[in-house]
Every structure is written in C-alpha cells, then in structure tokens.
Amino acid sequence: xxxxxxxxxxxxxxxxxxxxxxxxxxxxxxxxxxxxxxxxxxxxxxxxxxxxxxxxxxxxxxxxxxxxxxxxxxxxxxxxxxxxxxxxxxxxxxxxxxxxxxxxxxxxxxxxxxxxxxxxxxxxxxxxxxxxxxxxxxxxxxxxxxxxxxxxxxxxxxxxxxxxxxxxxxxxxxxxxxxxxxxxxxxxxxxxxxxxxxxxxxxxxxxxxxxxxxxxxxxxxxxxxxxxxxxxxxxxxxxxxxxxxxxxxxxxxxxxxxxxxxxxxxxxxxxxxxxxxxxxxxxxxxxxx
Amino acid sequence: xxxxxxxxxxxxxxxxxxxxxxxxxxxxxxxxxxxxxxxxxxxxxxxxxxxxxxxxxxxxxxxxxxxxxxxxxxxxxxxxxxxxxxxxxxxxxxxxxxxxxxxxxxxxxxxxxxxxxxxxxxxxxxxxxxxxxxxxxxxxxxxxxxxxxxxxxxxxxxxxxxxxxxxxxxxxxxxxxxxxxxxxxxxxxxxxxxxxxxxxxxxxxxxxxxxxxxxxxxxxxxxxxxxxxxxxxxxxxxxxxxxxxxxxxxxxxxxxxxxxxxxxxxxxxxxxxxxxxxxxxxxxxxxxxxxxxxxxxxxxxxxxxxxxxxxxxxxxxxxxxxxxxxxxxxxxxxxxxxxxxxxxxxxxxxxxxx
Amino acid sequence: xxxxxxxxxxxxxxxxxxxxxxxxxxxxxxxxxxxxxxxxxxxxxxxxxxxxxxxxxxxxxxxxxxxxxxxxxxxxxxxxxxxxxxxxxxxxxxxxxxxxxxxxxxxxxxxxxxxxxxxxxxxxxxxxxxxxxxxxxxxxxxxxxxxxxxxxxxxxxxxxxxxxxxxxxxxxxxxxxxxxxxxxxxxxxxxxxxxxxxxxxxxxxxxxxxxxxxxxxxxxxxxxxxxxxxxxxxxxxxxxxxxxxxxxxxxxxxxxxxxxxxxxxxxxxxxxxxxxxxxxxxxxxxxxxxxxxxxxxxxxxxxxxxxxxxxxxxxxxx
Numbered sequence: 028x029x030x031x032x033x034x035x036x037x038x039x040x041x042x043x044x045x046x047x048x049x050x051x052x053x054x055x056x057x058x059x060x061x062x063x064x065x066x067x068x069x070x071x072x073x074x075x076x077x078x079x080x081x082x083x084x085x086x087x088x089x090x091x092x093x094x095x096x097x098x099x100x101x102x103x104x105x106x107x108x109x110x111x112x113x114x115x116x117x118x119x120x121x122x123x124x125x126x127x128x129x130x131x132x133x134x135x136x137x138x139x140x141x142x143x144x145x146x147x148x149x150x151x152x153x154x155x156x157x158x159x160x161x162x163x164x165x166x167x168x169x170x171x172x173x174x175x176x177x178x179x180x181x182x183x184x185x186x187x188x189x190x191x192x193x194x195x196x197x198x199x200x201x202x203x204x205x206x207x208x209x210x211x212x213x214x215x216x217x218x219x220x221x222x223x224x225x226x227x228x229x230x231x232x233x234x235x236x237x238x239x240x241x242x243x244x245x246x247x248x249x250x251x252x253x254x255x256x257x258x259x260x261x262x263x264x265x266x267x268x269x270x271x272x273x274x275x276x277x278x279x280x281x282x283x284x285x286x287x288x289x290x291x292x293x294x295x296x297x298x299x300x301x302x303x304x305x306x307x308x309x310x311x312x313x314x315x316x
Numbered sequence: 317x318x319x320x321x322x323x324x325x326x327x328x329x330x331x332x333x334x335x336x337x338x339x340x341x342x343x344x345x346x347x348x349x350x351x352x353x354x355x356x357x358x359x360x361x362x363x364x365x366x367x368x369x370x371x372x373x374x375x376x377x378x379x380x381x382x383x384x385x386x387x388x389x390x391x392x393x394x395x396x397x398x399x400x401x402x403x404x405x406x407x408x409x410x411x412x413x414x415x416x417x418x419x420x421x422x423x424x425x426x427x428x429x430x431x432x433x434x435x436x437x438x439x440x441x442x443x444x445x446x447x448x449x450x451x452x453x454x455x456x457x458x459x460x461x462x463x464x465x466x467x468x469x470x471x472x473x474x475x476x477x478x479x480x481x482x483x484x485x486x487x488x489x490x491x492x493x494x495x496x497x498x499x500x501x502x503x504x505x506x507x508x509x510x511x512x513x514x515x516x517x518x519x520x521x522x523x524x525x526x527x528x529x530x531x532x533x534x535x536x537x538x539x540x541x542x543x544x545x546x547x548x549x550x551x552x553x554x555x556x557x558x559x560x561x562x563x564x565x566x567x568x569x570x571x572x573x574x575x576x577x578x579x580x581x582x583x584x585x586x587x588x589x590x591x592x593x594x595x596x597x598x599x600x601x602x603x604x605x606x607x608x609x610x611x612x613x614x615x616x617x618x619x620x621x622x623x624x625x626x627x628x629x630x631x632x633x634x635x636x637x638x639x640x641x642x643x644x645x646x647x648x649x650x651x652x653x654x655x656x657x658x659x660x661x662x663x664x665x666x667x668x669x670x
Numbered sequence: 671x672x673x674x675x676x677x678x679x680x681x682x683x684x685x686x687x688x689x690x691x692x693x694x695x696x697x698x699x700x701x702x703x704x705x706x707x708x709x710x711x712x713x714x715x716x717x718x719x720x721x722x723x724x725x726x727x728x729x730x731x732x733x734x735x736x737x738x739x740x741x742x743x744x745x746x747x748x749x750x751x752x753x754x755x756x757x758x759x760x761x762x763x764x765x766x767x768x769x770x771x772x773x774x775x776x777x778x779x780x781x782x783x784x785x786x787x788x789x790x791x792x793x794x795x796x797x798x799x800x801x802x803x804x805x806x807x808x809x810x811x812x813x814x815x816x817x818x819x820x821x822x823x824x825x826x827x828x829x830x831x832x833x834x835x836x837x838x839x840x841x842x843x844x845x846x847x848x849x850x851x852x853x854x855x856x857x858x859x860x861x862x863x864x865x866x867x868x869x870x871x872x873x874x875x876x877x878x879x880x881x882x883x884x885x886x887x888x889x890x891x892x893x894x895x896x897x898x899x900x901x902x903x904x905x906x907x908x909x910x911x912x913x914x915x916x917x918x919x920x921x922x923x924x925x926x927x928x929x930x931x932x933x934x935x936x937x938x939x940x941x942x943x944x945x946x947x948x949x950x951x952x953x954x955x956x957x958x959x960x961x962x963x964x965x966x967x968x969x970x971x972x973x974x975x976x977x978x979x980x981x982x983x984x985x986x987x988x
Contacts, residue, residue: 056784057795064856068801070824071813128706135703151707154715156965158917160941161958164725164951165718188714191707208400211367216414216461217388220699226417230404249806251920256946266808270924280816287809294804302797369696 074284081281097285101268105282107289110268117179117264118247121186126240128187129194130232134224136195137202138210148195155192159252170257177259185253190243201235202228241301245294265290318343318501319364319469324373326359333359335525337373341501342517346492349505350512351522352548357505358473360522364503365471366390377469393462394471397478399454401446401461407433408442411460418465432464435494452483459491463498470495472504476511488514509549513537521545537601539666546599546668552631555605555641556597556668561590567598570637571616574598574658578665586667595670604664605643607632608657609650615657620650634658726955733949746956756957758932759940760964766847766936767915770854771908777855778862778907782870783892785863796867803860811924814853815840818925840926843933850922850934854915862907869903870896905976912972916965937961 076093101107135141136148166185170176205228213223251266258267269286272279319341326334334356341347349357362368364375366387375383382390393414394400402410409416412429420428433439436456446454455475462470475491476484492515495502506512512519513533521528521536521544529536529545540546546554559569567583569575578598590596608615616636624631625647632643632650636658643658650656729742750756785796802810817825818839826836839849877899881891897904919938922928928939941961945954 050789053784053787053789057792060781060784061795061798064799064802064860067810067813067817067856068805070817071805071809074813074816124710128710131703132707135700139700141700147704151711154711156913156969157715157719158938158958158961158965160917160919160938160945161722161962162715162718164945164955164958165721168725168951169718169721184710184714188710191710195707206398206400208396208398209402211365211387212394212396212400212461213402213413213417214367215365215387215392215394217417219386219388222417227402245804249808251806251808252942266806266920269806269808269812272812280812283812284809284816287806287812291805291809294806295801298800298804299797302800 071284071287074281075288077281077284079279079281097279097281098289100279100282101272101285101289105268105272105286107265107268107286110263110265111289113179113262114248114264117182117262118186118244120179121183121247122190122240122244124183124187125190125194125243126236129191129239130198130236132191133195133198133202134228137199138207148199151195152192154188163252163256166253167256176257177261179262181257182254182262182264185257186247186250189250190247193243193246194239197239198232198235201232205231237301241297245298248294249290318345318378319347319503320374320376321360321364322374322376324360324363324370324375326356326363326368327371332525334363334370337522337527339520339527339530341503344499344501346495346502346504346515346517348512348516348519349503349522350507350509350516350519350548351528352507354524355522356525357522361471361473361503361505364469365392365394390469391467392469392471393465393467394473395458395462395475397474399446399458399475401454401457403446405445406442407438407444407446407449407457410446410457411442411464413461414465428464429460432460436460436463451479452487455479455487459494463494463500466498466500468501470500470502472502474506477506477508484511491515510551513549521548523548538664540599540668543597543668543670546597546666550601552602552642552644554599554601556599557638557641558670559596559598561592561594561596563592567596569598571598571658573614573616574600574660574665577660577662578667579662582665582667586669590669597668597670599666599668600660600664602631602642602644603629604661605641606659606661607634607643607645607648607650608659609648609654611655611657613657613659615659618656618658620652620654620656623650623652722955722958725952726959728952730952730955731950739952742952746953747960749953750957750960753957755932755935755940756937756960759935759937760961762847762935763916763937766851766854766918766934767912769851770858770915771911773851773855774859774862774911775904775908777859778866779904781859781863782866783896785867786870799860799863801860802857805857807857807920808924810853810857811921814849814856814921815925818849840934841930843931846926846930846933850925853921853925854918857921858911858914862911865903865907866900869900873899901976909969909972913965913969916968 073091075097076095077091078094078096081091132151136144141147166181170181175181209227209231210223213227214220218226249266250264251270254264254267255270258264265286269283269290272283272286319339321337321339324334324337325332337356337360339347349360351357359368363370364377366382366385369384373383374381377390377392402413405413408426408429411432412425415425415428429442430439433442436459438453438456438460441449441453441457446457449457458475472491476487479487488511504512504515516533518531519533519536520530523544529541531539536545537549540549540554543556546556557569557571557574559567559575562568567575567578575598586596606615607618618634618636618641620632621635621640622633624633629644629646630648632645632648634641634643634656641658726746727741727743729737729739729745731737731739781799785792785799805813817823820826820836820838820841823839825839829836837849838845840846873896877895878891881895886894917938918936919942922934922936922939923942926934928935928943941954941957944950944957
C-alpha cells in the first residue's frame with residue numbers, strides 16, 4: 028500500500044514534465060516556422076512604406092519613418108486604379124462563368140450515368156496539366172487576328188478555362204456528399220428539377236461554392252503569363268503593373284513592394300475570411316479522391 | 317384498383333433489374349414488396365414513384381397512366397431509408413415543405429404541420445434541426461412530411477432498417493395503425509420477412525428481378541409455391557426434404573414415414589405438373605414437426621445434433637437419412653446424441669417442385 | 671381521416687405529350703449541363719492546342735521574313751531534339767521539379783504533424799502560414815529579389831549578423847538554382863501543408879491506438895502507420911505540385927530571368943524567350959508540344975508507379 032503511494036506521484040510528475048517539454052518545443056518550432064514563412068511578407072509590407080532612400084539602404088533599416096509616397100505614385104503616376112478595375116472586372120467575370128459552368132458540369136457528372144463519364148472527367152482535368160506556354164502562341168495569333176488584343180475578352184475566356192477543371196473536380200465531390208434521397212424527397216414533395224436544385228441542393232452546396240470560388244479567384248487574380256502576352260496599355264491587370272514597376276531604368280523597390288501589397292491584399296483578406304470552408308474545399312478533392 | 321403495374325421491366329445497361337412484373341394493388345391496402353438485397357423490390361418501388369423510368373410496361377395510379385409522369389404529379393408520398401430530411405431546414409419547415417412548394421399559405425401550413433406533428437408525437441420538436449434528433453425522431457419527421465398532404469399512395473423504402481430492434485418493433489405497429497386509420501394505400505419495401513408478416517395485407521415476394529409469389533401473409537407462409545419462397549419465409553426456414561415421384565400414389569424418399577404422410581390432396585394438386593421420376597421437395601415447417609423421444613414410436617429415425625433453448629421455444633437440430641432438419645418445440649428434455657422419432661402434422665406437409 | 675386532400679389536393683396529371691418527352695429529356699439533361707463547359711474547353715483549350723500543333727510543322731518566324739515560313743515537316747522537331755539549350759532547359763526543369771516537390775513534401779509533412787496538435791494559438795498560426803501561397807507570385811519574386819541582393823539585401827545582412835559568409839544568391843551560377851528553389855519551396859510548402867494536414871486529421875484514431883499498444887515508438891508509428899495511411903493524400907498533393915512546378919514561370923522570370931548564364935533557364939522561361947524575344951514561333955510551337963508530352967509522360971509514370979488509378983477505382987466501388 029505504501030509502495031503504491033510512493034510510485035504514483037513520481038510517474039505522474041514525469042509525464043507532466045514530458046508534456047510541458049513537448050509543448051514548449053512545439054511552440055518554439057512554431058515560432059521558427061513563423062519567422063521563416065512570414066519574414067518575406069513582413070519585409071514586403073514594410074518596404075512598401077519606405078522612401079526610396081530607406082529601401083536601398085545598407086545596413087537595412089528596421090526602424091524608419093513610414094511614408095505613403097509609394098502608394099501615391101502607384102495610383103497617380105502609374106494609374107493603378109485602372110489596373111485594379113481591370114483585374115476586378117476580368118477576374119470577377121471569369122470566376123462567375125467558371126463557377127456557373129463548372130457546377131453545372133459537376134452536377135451532370137455526379138448525378139447522371141453517362142457513357143464515357145470517366146473519360147470526360149479526365150479530359151476536363153487534363154486541361155490543368157497544360158503548361159500555359161503551349162497555348163500562348165496560338166492565342167496570341169488569334170488575339171491579333173480577331174482584333175482582341177489588349178481587350179479583356181480573351182483573357183476572361185482563358186481565366187474561365189483555367190478555373191473550370193478545379194470547379195468541376197471539387198464541386199463534383201461536394202455534390203456527391205449530398206444524399207440523393209434528399210433531392211428525391213424534394214421531387215416527390217412537389218419540386219420541379221430546377222426547384223429542387225434551387226431550394227435543396229444549392230443551400231447545402233454554399234460552403235463548397237464559397238471555397239471553390241475563392242480559390243479560382245485567387246489563381247486568376249495572380250495570373251501573369253497570359254496577361255502579359257495578351258494585354259498592353261488598356262486591359263492591363265495588376266500583376267502586369269507590378270512587373271512594370273521593375274523597369275530596368277530606375278528600379279524602385281519601394282514602388283514594386285507597394286504594388287505587391289495592393290495586389291495581394293484583396294486575396295489575403297478574402298481567404299482569411301473564408302478559411303473554414305477553404306480547407307474542406309481544397310482537401311475534399313484530395314482526401315476523398 | 318389503386319396502383320397497377322402491367323408487364324413492367326427495367327434494365328440498367330445489360331443488367332435486368334426487374335423482369336416482367338405485373339401487380340394490382342387495392343385501394344387502402346398495405347402491400348409489401350419482400351425479398352433479399354438486389355431482388356428488384358426497391359427498383360420497382362422507385363418506378364412507381366417516378367424516380368426511375370421503366371424500360372417497358374405501364375404503371376397506372378387510380379386508373380391514370382403515369383408511366384412517364386414526374387413524381388410531383390403522381391400524388392404520392394415517400395419515406396426513405398435514410399429519411400431524406402432537409403438538413404438545413406427545421407422540423408417544422410421539413411414537414412411543411414410539400415405544402416410550401418404547392419403554394420399553401422402560411423397560416424394553413426402552420427396549422428396542418430402542427431396537426432400532423434401532434435398525430436406523430438413530435439409536436440415539441442418543431443423548432444429543432446434534423447441533426448439534433450435521434451433516429452426514431454427523424455423517422456417520425458419523415459413520416460409526418462409524407463402524410464401532411466394526405467397522399468393517395470404512400471411508398472416506403474425500408475424505413476425501419478436503420479433503427480435498433482426494439483424501436484423497429486414499436487414503430488412497425490405504429491406505422492400500420494397510422495396508415496390504416498387514414499385509409500392510405502401503402503406500398504412497403506423490406507427484406508425482413510417478420511416485418512412483412514406483421515404488417516402486410518398482401519405480400520409480393522421477389523427474387524432476382526422476378527415475382528416469386530403474391531398473396532396474403534399466412535397463405536405464403538403455409539403454402540409456398542417455390543423453394544425460394546419456402547426458405548425465405550419463417551425463421552428457422554422451412555425444411556425441404558428431397559423426394560422423387562415414384563408412382564401416382566407413392567413418393568420415393570429416405571424419410572419413408574414422412575413421404576407416406578403427405579396427404580392425397582397435395583399429391584393431387586401437383587399431379588398434373590409432375591411426371592414420374594420428377595424431383596420434388598417435401599416442405600414442412602419446423603414448428604409442425606413432432607419430436608418423439610420414444611424410439612419405439614411411429615415416425616422416421618433421427619439423431620439430435622444440437623439443441624438451442626431460447627426460452628419461449630427450443631430449436632432442435634436433427635440429422636436424418638435425408639440430411640439435417642430443424643424442429644421447433646416447447647421446452648423439451650431431448651438431449652444431444654439422443655435417438656428420436658420424427659413425425660409431421662399431416663395437413664401442414666407441402667409439395668414443392670424442385 | 672378520409673382519403674384525398676380536399677383543399678390540399680395535388681394537381682394530378684396523367685401522361686401528357688411533355689411527359690413522353692421526359693424520357694428523352696432525362697437522357698439529354700446531363701449533356702445540356704455539360705455543354706457550356708465542353709464548349710469553353712474546346713474553343714479556348716483544345717483549339718489553340720491543335721493550332722499550336724499545326725504551327726509546329728511550319729517555319730513561322732514573323733521577324734525573319736527571309737526564312738521559310740510555310741510547311742517544313744518535322745524539321746522543327748528534329749532541331750529540338752538536337753538543341754543543346756532545350757535539352758539543358760529540360761534537364762534543369764526536371765531537377766527543379768524533383769527537388770522542389772520533395773522538399774516541400776517533407777517540410778509540409780513535418781509542419782502538418784507539428785500543427786496537428788491542439789494547442790492554443792495554433793489555429794491562428796495555421797492561417798498565417800497560408801500567406802506565402804496567397805501573395806501574387808510576381809510580388810513573391812520581387813520581394814525575394816530585393817532580399818537576395820548581394821550587397822544591399824537583408825538576407826546577407828542577417829547572415830553577416832550571425833557570423834556566416836554572405837551568399838551570392840542569384841549572382842552566381844552555382845547558387846542561382848538553389849536560390850530559386852528556396853523561393854519556390856517557401857511559396858508552395860503551405861499548399862502541401864494544408865492538404866497533408868487535412869489528410870492527417872481525417873485519419874481514424876484506432877490504428878494509432880493499436881500501434882501504441884503494440885509497442886511502436888513515434889518514429890516507427892510514423893513510418894509504418896501514418897505514412898501508409900496518408901498515401902492517397904500524399905499522391906494527390908505530389909501530383910498537383912509536380913505539374914505546377916514543371917510549369918513554373920512567374921517567380922523565376924522575375925527573380926533571375928533565367929540567368930545568370932542560363933543557370934535557372936527552366937523550360938517555361940526558355941520558351942518565353944524563344945517565342946517573344948526571338949519570335950521563332952514555328953520552332954517554339956514544336957518545343958511546346960515536346961514539353962507537353964514530357965509532362966504527360968511524367969504524370970503517366972507517376973500514376974503507374976503509385977497505383978493512383980487503382981485507388982480511385984476502389985473508392986468508387988468498382
């Protein structure tokens with residue numbers, strides 16, 4: 028009896044110690060990880076508020092007087108507002124189209140039995156494997172021939188294409204998650220096929236739709252290659268603007284960083300707002316195959 | 317006739333799920349489609365519902381040809397195996413959904429929903445969501461939603477199979493009482509023959525897409541037409557002892573006493589269809605066998621292999637010259653290894669073509 | 671209660687002409703739904719691809735009107751197969767892809783295991799970790815370029831601070847590839863991390879409990895239980911990342927422009943130069959197609975090696 032009482036507190040204490048050590052180690056590692064992954068982000072943000080002298084200074088200044096002159100130059104001299112509007116319109120439209128078309132296609136693949144269904148699904152997915160560089164030349168030639176160069180239309184079409192495989196893949200999984208019996212119950216209860224979709228399926232798909240939309244929005248928003256080839260002055264999008272800030276004549280790092288901040292902010296805000304849905308969205312495809 | 321199926325078949329690609337099924341279901345009848353998994357009973361039900369379209373054949377509800385009509389125009393209601401409740405709606409909105417979709421105004425809807433909920437004993441759950449309910453409660457919501465419109469035909473697809481055994485027995489009685497009091501024609505699909513026996517006015521036994529036998533529960537139980545039906549109904553299943561038609565008056569069988577006991581009426585019933593030398597099974601239900609521990613008595617010789625004392629009844633597993641058979645008796649003193657004599661209640665013997 | 675609903679009676683219809691059409695409608699519905707997607711796919715996806723194939727058989731060179739512009743047969747392809755620069759670019763891209771994917775996989779897996787713990791503040795940290803992949807790749811490139819400046823860059827400053835020698839980063843051919851890999855791994859490890867974390871979370875607890883009872887330590891549990899169970903997730907993550915790494919363009923273009931001396935001249939950068947600096951479009955198309963075939967081959971080999979298709983078929987119950 029006395030032996031037992033001696034052992035119990037010792038074992039308890041060493042387990043406690045181990046747990047405290049593990050927790051401390053975890054936090055320490057987490058700290059290192061954060062430093063590594065967030066430092067460049069912080070650097071970009073602080074650089075955007077630095078005057079040119081501060082940016083190129085050596086040793087690098089960690090304490091400085093912040094200035095808005097980069098942002099001013101961005102919006103006034105470089106007409107960033109135009110690029111911003113272009114990006115919003117082009118990417119917004121493409122995202123909507125990809126969501127609508129893609130969800131329709133996903134519904135067809137999930138709910139109907141079609142001959143060659145898997146072949147179709149693979150075809151849609153294979154588009155994602157194309158290096159954009161392969162389609163660039165013909166699209167460039169087509170753009171010039173049809174007079175679409177430096178207009179938003181071709182870019183909208185391309186971004187829609189880029190988003191489609193992802194939407195189809197992920198929404199298909201989400202739709203399969205909804206038991207068929209719920210839709211059938213709605214059909215029997217009196218809904219037409221469209222009514223059933225609108226009243227029952229759609230509300231249940233909302234988290235999946237939100238997640239998917241944010242992701243394809245992000246990829247289109249950040250796209251550079253096609254935008255650089257197919258636009259010039261009028262239909263320029265934000266990534267082009269940022270790259271232009273690197274013109275070899277007088278590289279203004281502050282300006283370039285400011286462009287980076289302006290460009291990345293919408294996506295970061297959107298994603299952080301939608302986080303909870305995002306992890307499910309991205310990984311449902313992965314985890315559930 | 318409430319629901320008529322005429323030569324209905326359904327193929328999925330090269331797979332024939334339902335083969336030439338014809339049924340006539342009466343008004344107000346509780347009709348059960350019974351059979352093992354994959355026998356086509358659910359597919360048949362779904363064709364009546366309009367969720368599948370038949371490959372051939374015709375379906376009529378109350379005299380109207382509805383073979384290709386949309387489900388919502390058939391005036392039917394359906395209860396699903398997984399309940400099919402709308403997870404994003406409250407119980408009240410779930411029940412009221414069919415009314416809302418048909419444009420019934422709010423006040424009428426609320427009244428009808430409350431009334432139906434009360435009747436099913438879920439009046440206090442109206443504000444909850446399906447995820448907050450137990451299996452039995454969800455079952456009731458599913459029923460309430462179906463009944464709120466007073467449908468003429470009520471389809472049920474194995475609604476009790478996801479409930480535990482005790483709840484199943486309780487719900488079984490409740491459902492039967494409910495639809496009987498409302499006089500609704502009910503078509504009920506299940507693989508559980510006890511459920512079918514307990515609830516049905518008539519049963520249609522299906523196997524591999526075909527209709528094996530249609531009739532009242534006790535009819536099917538006492539007078540099965542095929543081996544399949546004989547073995548499917550009853551637990552433990554009917555004993556089937558192989559025999560050969562010798563002459564018009566005798567059957568050649570290892571269990572001679574049993575064969576002798578088969579009444580002439582049975583032989584007469586099948587004579588037209590059986591030639592001399594044809595194989596036939598003598599069917600006798602375990603509860604209709606008499607196990608006599610007195611080795612000098614009349615009957616066929618058998619040895620006791622195994623005894624299961626289940627409280628109410630005792631299962632006795634016997635080995636005979638014709639193979640193993642099962643008998644069911646009240647409490648008995650028979651022990652493993654005993655030699656016994658086996659007799660049958662003559663009027664319960666049934667001849668089934670092999 | 672009587673049969674039939676009275677005022678709540680449902681409009682019952684018998685078969686009408688539209689109902690017979692239902693039979694046909696049921697067959698065509700999925701195709702109507704798939705229509706727009708297939709349209710976009712064909713017009714914007716496959717048509718340019720076919721056109722590009724056509725161009726690859728011509729000598730289309732708008733800036734060199736003296737050279738042959740029409741059909742040249744397989745000349746472009748022959749040239750590509752003997753082109754040292756293309757071969758080098760391909761090799762570089764393969765190395766880049768392999769190293770980047772493996773490193774981000776290992777790092778991502780480590781992070782997933784670390785952050786799988788339920789400690790206060792970790793969910794917040796997890797969200798922060800997503801930032802690298804959200805920032806526009808162009809900006810990522812710009813920022814790292816700023817940081818990696820040999821003389822003014824903050825990275826060398828920090829290195830000197832802790833007593834290490836400064837690096838040439840993108841300034842020297844020997845370190846340029848490593849620098850670019852660093853940027854890529856930095857940017858995309860969070861992507862692997864998120865997918866792997868979700869996969870980890872979805873694993874059932876009982877095998878781990880069984881392993882603990884069987885006496886397996888943390889390392890054995892990791893190799894013998896965690897990794898095999900995570901295999902489908904790992905395969906998908908690696909496949910996606912592999913395809914993207916092969917196609918990397920934005921960051922490399924901004925950080926090194928393929929230099930110095932073609933040390934980071936991956937296939938996309940090489941093609942960009944071919945097409946839009948030299949405007950050697952016929953040849954460029956041929957090279958593009960070879961690159962496409964290379965990716966397809968890579969994917970096929972990968973799929974075969976990992977039994978990917980088998981896993982998917984199993985899941986759908988076939």
